[in-house]
Amino acid sequence: MSTELLKQCPLFAGLKEEDLKKIRALASVKQVRKKEILFGQGEEAKGFYVVLSGRIKLYKISPEGKEQILHVVSSPDAFAEAALFVEGNYPAFAEALSDSQLLFFPKRNFVQLIERNPQLSINMIVSLSQYLRKFASLIEELSLKEVSSRIAKYLLDLSFKSTKEGKGTNEVELDLSKSQLASKLGTISETLSRTLAKMRAKGMIDVKKNRILILNRESLEELASGLKI
Secondary structure, eight states: OOHHHHHHGGGGGGGOOOHHHHHHHOOEEEOOOOOOEOOOOSSSSSEEEEESSSSEEEEOTTTTOOOEEEEEEEOOOOOOOGGTTTTSSSSSSEESSSEEEEOOOOOOOOHHTTTTTTHHHHHHHHHHHHHHHHHHHHHHHHHHHHHHHHHHHHHHHHHHTOOOSSOOOOOOOOEHHHHHHHHHTTTTTHHHHHHHHHHHHHSSSSTTEEEEEEEOOOHHHHHHOOOOO
């Protein structure tokens, strides 16, 4: 496998070709099947991954058995980078949402490479900072915002993610099943369905199976900001 795929990963942005070759030499390709668990919460952290194809969900399980999705990772992003700097265990579970191809980087060898490459060190700091920002936003939404506001923000974010123009598309396809989306938003499937139905009745959206048509973006933005439905 060439270094072209590595160039697309934000973690390796700006690195020279010779450095990318060294990084690629450390990695091994891993094929995983849908629903396969890559690692469990509390398991010894042995390294991190870059997604070449497919999708991986990162999640935690509460003592009561409730699942909370922290993040869904797809190509060309990396995950579990924090394992490089923390002595101990993975803080969450990682499970394949689809058949996926990954690159696995062993902890010890990669840390030695970081010590010799300042640009890679900076990239690691940026990557971990972005995760901190996402988790801070997640905590704020789960603790301060209504389910309807969380759904509205998710749909708006998805609309911008689906287009490269930066304007946002008015038709989006859900990238998770409704049960998985409910877990990500800190609610249950029944509440998710009822809230989507309310938003549809208010003329904000239309729902066609796993596709959502945004009919009133302004109202959706107001709802995402914290206004009640």
